[in-house]
Amino acid sequence: MSKENEMKNNSVNEAASEKKEQFSLNDDRRVKVLSPGAMVAKRFFRNRIAVVGLCILAFMFVFSFIGGILTPYGENQQFYTTEYLNKPYAGAVMNEEFRYMSAPGQDFRADIQAQLIRANNKGETEFTWLNVTYGIIQEGEGFYRVTNADGSDLGIAFTDTVKSSIAGQTLSYEFTLEALRAYANNTGSFTVDGKTYTVDEGGGVVEGDKDVAFISRYIVNAISPDIFLSRQFQEELVEELEAGAETFTFTGEDGEARTYLIEYRPDVKQWQIKQAEPTRVYDKYASPSLEHPLGTDRHGMDMLTRLMYGGRISLVIGIIVEFIGTFLGMIMGGLAGYFGKWVDQLIMRIVDIFYCIPSTPILIILGAAMDALNVDPSLRMLYLMLILGFLNWPGMARLIRGQILSLREQEFMTATEAGGIRVSRRIFKHLIPNVIPQIIVSVTMGMGGVIITEASLSFLGLGVKFPYASWGNIINDVNNTYVLTNYWFIWIPAGALLLLTVLAFNLVGDGLRDAFDPKMKR
Amino acid sequence: MRKYIIKRLLLAVIIFFFVMLIIYTVLRCLPSSYVETIAREKSQQPGSKSYQEWLDQLNAMYGLDKGIIPGYIGWLGEFFTGHFGDSWKYTVPVIDKFNEVVWLSFEMGVITMILELIIAIPLGIIAATKQYSKTDYTISILALAFISLPTFFFIALLKLVFCIKIQIPDPATGSMMGLFPLTGLFSRTYNQMTPVQQFFDRAWHLVLPITTLVIISIGGLMRYTRTNMLEVLNADYIRTARAKGLSEKKVIYHHAFRNTLIPLVTIVGGSLPGLFSGALFTETMFSLPGIGYISYNAMISGDIPFSMFYLAFLAILTLLGNLIADILYAVVDPRVRLA
Numbered sequence: 035m036s037k038e039n040e041m042k043n044n045s046v047n048e049a050a051s052e053k054k055e056q057f058s059l060n061d062d063r064r065v066k067v068l069s070p071g072a073m074v075a076k077r078f079f080r081n082r083i084a085v086v087g088l089c090i091l092a093f094m095f096v097f098s099f100i101g102g103i104l105t106p107y108g109e110n111q112q113f114y115t116t117e118y119l120n121k122p123y124a125g126a127v128m129n130e131e132f133r134y135m136s137a138p139g140q141d142f143r144a145d146i147q148a149q150l151i152r153a154n155n156k157g158e159t160e161f162t163w164l165n166v167t168y169g170i171i172q173e174g175e176g177f178y179r180v181t182n183a184d185g186s187d188l189g190i191a192f193t194d195t196v197k198s199s200i201a202g203q204t205l206s207y208e209f210t211l212e213a214l215r216a217y218a219n220n221t222g223s224f225t226v227d228g229k230t231y232t233v234d235e236g237g238g239v240v241e242g243d244k245d246v247a248f249i250s251r252y253i254v255n256a257i258s259p260d261i262f263l264s265r266q267f268q269e270e271l272v273e274e275l276e277a278g279a280e281t282f283t284f285t286g287e288d289g290e291a292r293t294y295l296i297e298y299r300p301d302v303k304q305w306q307i308k309q310a311e312p313t314r315v316y317d318k319y320a321s322p323s324l325e326h327p328l329g330t331d332r333h334g335m336d337m338l339t340r341l342m343y344g345g346r347i348s349l350v351i352g353i354i355v356e357f358i359g360t361f362l363g364m365i366m367g368g369l370a371g372y373f374g375k376w377v378d379q380l381i382m383r384i385v386d387i388f389y390c391i392p393s394t395p396i397l398i399i400l401g402a403a404m405d406a407l408n409v410d411p412s413l414r415m416l417y418l419m420l421i422l423g424f425l426n427w428p429g430m431a432r433l434i435r436g437q438i439l440s441l442r443e444q445e446f447m448t449a450t451e452a453g454g455i456r457v458s459r460r461i462f463k464h465l466i467p468n469v470i471p472q473i474i475v476s477v478t479m480g481m482g483g484v485i486i487t488e489a490s491l492s493f494l495g496l497g498v499k500f501p502y503a504s505w506g507n508i509i510n511d512v513n514n515t516y517v518l519t520n521y522w523f524i525w526i527p528a529g530a531l532l533l534l535t536v537l538a539f540n541l542v543g544d545g546l547r548d549a550f551d552p553k554m555k556r
Numbered sequence: 557m558r559k560y561i562i563k564r565l566l567l568a569v570i571i572f573f574f575v576m577l578i579i580y581t582v583l584r585c586l587p588s589s590y591v592e593t594i595a596r597e598k599s600q601q602p603g604s605k606s607y608q609e610w611l612d613q614l615n616a617m618y619g620l621d622k623g624i625i626p627g628y629i630g631w632l633g634e635f636f637t638g639h640f641g642d643s644w645k646y647t648v649p650v651i652d653k654f655n656e657v658v659w660l661s662f663e664m665g666v667i668t669m670i671l672e673l674i675i676a677i678p679l680g681i682i683a684a685t686k687q688y689s690k691t692d693y694t695i696s697i698l699a700l701a702f703i704s705l706p707t708f709f710f711i712a713l714l715k716l717v718f719c720i721k722i723q724i725p726d727p728a729t730g731s732m733m734g735l736f737p738l739t740g741l742f743s744r745t746y747n748q749m750t751p752v753q754q755f756f757d758r759a760w761h762l763v764l765p766i767t768t769l770v771i772i773s774i775g776g777l778m779r780y781t782r783t784n785m786l787e788v789l790n791a792d793y794i795r796t797a798r799a800k801g802l803s804e805k806k807v808i809y810h811h812a813f814r815n816t817l818i819p820l821v822t823i824v825g826g827s828l829p830g831l832f833s834g835a836l837f838t839e840t841m842f843s844l845p846g847i848g849y850i851s852y853n854a855m856i857s858g859d860i861p862f863s864m865f866y867l868a869f870l871a872i873l874t875l876l877g878n879l880i881a882d883i884l885y886a887v888v889d890p891r892v893r894l895a
Contacts, residue, residue, distance in 0.1 A: 083693070083697065383567075383570075383571070386567075386571050387571050387574045387575050387578070389874070390571055390572070390575045390871050390874045390875060391575055391578060391579065391871070392867055392870035392871060392874070394836060395836075395851070395855060395863070395866065395867055395870065396579065396582065396867070398836075398852065398855045398856065399582075399583070399586075399855050399863055400582070400586075401856075402855060402856040402857070402858060403586045403858070405856075406593050406858065482704055486704075486706050489706055489708075490706065490707070490708060490837065493706075493708045494840075496856070506706075506708075509706075509708060509709055509712065512708075512712040512715075515738065518712060518715060518716060518720070519716070519720050522716075525709075525712060526713075529706065529709035529712065529713070532706050532709060533701075533704055533705060533706060533709065536704035536706070537700060537701055537704040539704075540700045540703060540704055541700060544700070
């Protein structure tokens with residue numbers, strides 16, 4: 035305790051008490067008495083840098099532990115967004131080959147179809163196949179009717195196609211035949227089943243003023259079978275196809291104009307029509323906005339929330355690891371320091387051995403092994419804490435042993451011995467409390483180190499694993515150069531928090547050391 | 557003195573024995589499916605032996621079919637007779653791969669150490685001589701900040717600033733490129749360059765890694781220098797020197813600094829073997845083929861022979877470092893009596 039401080043206290047108290055009552059010079063009440071703890075606190079709070087460190091730490095704890103509760107989002111809550119993707123919508127092809135249709139009750143088999151083409155190419159009007167003679171009647175250009183030997187229809191072969199304009203309506207053989215015949219010969223109208231239809235030049239088949247079907251050389255089919263393409267759509271599309279356009283805008287019945295992309299694929303002589311369709315995807319790497327102040331990460335999770343939970347994990351791991359290390363170190367160091375001789379020799383050699391173990395490579399190997407075995411992420415975190423804690427004790431043991439070695443020789447220890455106090459009580463009640471200042475300083479400084487180690491391992495993907503957040507595994511994304519370049523909000527906040535936390539622990543540790551032992555102040 | 561060194565050496569050998577026993581046990585206690593996984597992977601490579609053959613071979617090769625202690629004794633025997641085995645990942649003898657990559661790490665380590673000494677020691681001394689001044693606070697806080705800096709984050713920042721944001725025209729093609737390369741040790745056109753160009757190309761690739769290493773290691777030495785200098789400045793002989801009427805310059809650089817050198821020489825000497833140990837994070841993030849990066853890849857792919865060798869190598873370096881520090885301590889400071 036420095037005299038300077040006491041003098042200062044005295045003068046301050048004197049000034050204050052002048053106004054109140056006068057005490058005699060040697061009155062105890064004139065001197066404000068501070069407990070050792072209060073003195074330490076006073077010295078600590080006079081150190082501005084250490085107080086800054088303490089404020090940062092306080093902020094980190096609030097941010098991580100209370101922030102996680104206040105945030106409206108969960109640790110692993112994923113957000114979605116709508117993206118427009120060009121999905122295949124329809125396909126179109128110009129029909130150059132015959133299509134076939136069997137008459138009711140007839141079977142226009144594939145072998146007969148082949149014979150028809152052969153005969154037609156030779157210009158014959160009839161052909162014989164399997165002892166049956168079939169007749170070919172040309173109804174129009176690229177439109178033939180095939181008859182059986184008895185003159186009845188077997189079926190028709192045509193290149194212009196007839197498509198229904200009404201969803202769900204199937205067109206009969208009779209209708210198809212008559213419609214094509216009317217279209218080919220430009221007769222304008224035909225009658226089927228007592229109904230009269232008219233055929234216009236564009237190929238539309240109308241009953242009264244109702245569209246029934248239309249005839250076209252192009253075949254347009256939707257990719258998905260539950261989409262019905264209206265006649266108007268098909269006609270407008272065909273116009274665009276013939277004009278060689280690359281996009282096509284169509285206003286549907288709902289009055290909404292949609293734009294389609296047309297791609298011609300020369301290898302199969304087909305057109306593919308693509309529609310920009312809204313798709314639900316993870317809202318990944320979203321820029322900072324009001325909803326997500328720091329954007330979202332590659333899984334579409336809110337970055338700020340991840341940082342809060344990451345901080346929680348980093349701090350908890352730091353605390354637990356330091357606790358394990360201190361606990362083991364206290365026992366081993368206490369035993370070594372108190373008993374000396376062979377116990378000390380043995381424990382210190384064990385400490386030497388542990389000092390010599392290359393901890394980072396060991397942690398990497400264990401991490402890789404856990405990867406290979408697909409260890410559950412939460413179990414992994416537990417192992418990580420245990421391993422780090424176990425690798426942490428030798429430093430603490432060495433520190434405590436050194437302190438105890440010198441304390442052991444002091445008079446108060448002789449007094450405890452003379453008083454017949456139990457050994458365990460002498461170590462843990464009288465020796466260890468005297469080492470507590472050093473332990474506190476060492477734990478505070480050590481926390482920074484543990485947090486860095488954990489973050490480094492998580493950064494390599496060998497520590498805390500997804501779905502758990504950790505500042506280290508958040509920064510891990512910078513391994514992707516695109517993220518490094520374009521998404522600062524993914525990794526800079528995490529790195530800054532990590533740096534600040536570690537720095538704060540070091541600053542507070544430094545401040546505490548100076549406060550506990552002003553003589554050592556450098 | 558000789559007796560002391562021999563005693564320390566013997567102790568180091570014993571410690572090495574137990575350190576490697578622990579490491580061997582840890583690697584052995586990894587669930588056996590780990591070796592099976594490796595064997596399965598190996599057997600799936602084209603033209604490879606069958607799974608069972610690999611498994612048996614691996615087990616026999618690493619004494620996994622024996623108990624831990626006999627297996628360890630076997631490994632130790634092999635190690636000390638110079639048989640380090642073949643690396644699974646690199647499919648060459650471990651020692652060949654090691655010899656190929658360790659020199660880059662050594663080179664980086666030496667350059668880093670020289671820069672570190674040149675920068676950290678003067679700054680530490682300045683901070684100590686101007687204790688409680690603004691300079692002192694700045695240096696102390698900077699030193700703490702450097703100590704607290706997570707390597708990987710610092711590298712990412714450096715890359716963002718110097719490889720992406722700052723662009724210069726490429727002298728060869730005229731297109732824009734980063735001031736420093738993102739990764740690697742050579743440019744693509746390295747083989748077409750003249751030896752002088754090759755030298756500069758290599759140096760150009762090493763600027764950022766070495767900057768990183770210097771920055772992250774400088775803080776500790778700065779603090780250490782400052783603490784020791786302060787201790788010396790409070791000593792009686794410094795007061796005597798001042799009382800004699802020596803100039804402040806002479807007091808500090810002649811009397812005080814020489815005495816500060818005692819702990820500095822010890823700690824620097826002790827870190828000499830560490831020059832070979834490589835920088836795992838820096839090398840990995842810059843993809844530099846040094847011992848750190850190569851062993852990192854070996855370790856994560858479960859290359860047991862290489863990992864065992866690397867761990868043994870690191871343990872030896874640590875022991876050697878402690879030994880050198882202890883001996884130097886006694887050599888430099890005549891007040892120290894060796895027991």
